[in-house]
Amino acid sequence: MVGPKRPQIVLFGSSIVQHSFYDQGWASILTHLYARKADIILRGYAGWNSRRALQVLDDIFPKDATEQPSLVIVYFGANDSVLAHPSGLGQHIPLQDYIQNMKKIAIHLKSLS
Template sequence: MVGPSRPQFVLFGSSIVQFSFSNGGWGANLADIYARKADILVRGYSGWNSRRALAVLEKVFPKDAALQPSLIIVYFGGNDSMGAHPSGLGPHVPLPEYVENMRMIATYLKDLSDTTRIVFLSTPPVDEALIKKNQSQFLSDLVRTNEICGKYSEALIELCREMDLKVIDLWTAMQKRDDWLTSVFTDGIHLSAEGSQIVTEEILKTLKEAEWEPSLHWKSMPTEFSEDSPYDLVLSDGKRTFNPSDWSFHRKIQWE
């Protein structure tokens, strides 16, 4: 552990989380946006479903940890929503079990601390044609349709409404783009830079609108070591300095 201690944002989920620092990913976007404000920690596990996530929850988020996360962003559902494989293997989790698994995950995370905030990401859409083009023989027997993804997405959204939790409807947000089929994926499932930008924008919008104290939106959070230094440049009026910590504004001006 290095200091000073910062708020911790943990990204917990399957491959869309594990790969979130690749291809202009949304995890990398958040790490850039929250530079000198919060530490972005990735706990992503490719191929995992809600069943396996639930089994290791106490290891990933121990209740006796000295420091609990300020924010946990949770994503499971893409693998759960895949159809059952004829062999009996594969990540499929029936919808009722998926909902109960996510309920137990949410309940556990809510109990970590009074200041731990939670945001769920719903199952995004998929490009069925591109998936079939890239599938191996084993995966070709797995059914993965946009319609089924939509059902798992809606089920999670309904659960979060019931539990008064923040949830981002990725299934709808991505399909608002006219060119979503050709722009938001790398392989029909995982996200391109354009897809990750949508995720980033939706997360920032949610954090900005949340009535949390303290706010976790980047513009509201203090910047580490932001005080003026004798080494800062003095501006032409002789009264103000140009503090390098303000560079973050110029780098992140695209984000709200």
């Protein structure tokens, strides 16, 4: 017999999230703490920055999904803060752009509830 749907906790971020299950990492601890209480969903992408996250936000968190997460943990910033490459290419995001990107992510996630 299957019980009621469990709340979803989504982990969304860069490699720190992608690798959070390795070697009993912090996502493993969450999974243990919320066993049979919530589903932990991993959406971690190594090398991503906040700009890349904004590009796929609607795909990962569609507003019309029948089930919405109860909690989303967002962790971007390590790749955004690397030194800027002279070519202008790379993962670096200027601080003001990073702040705006994170605000847009937060506004989108708040709109799901």
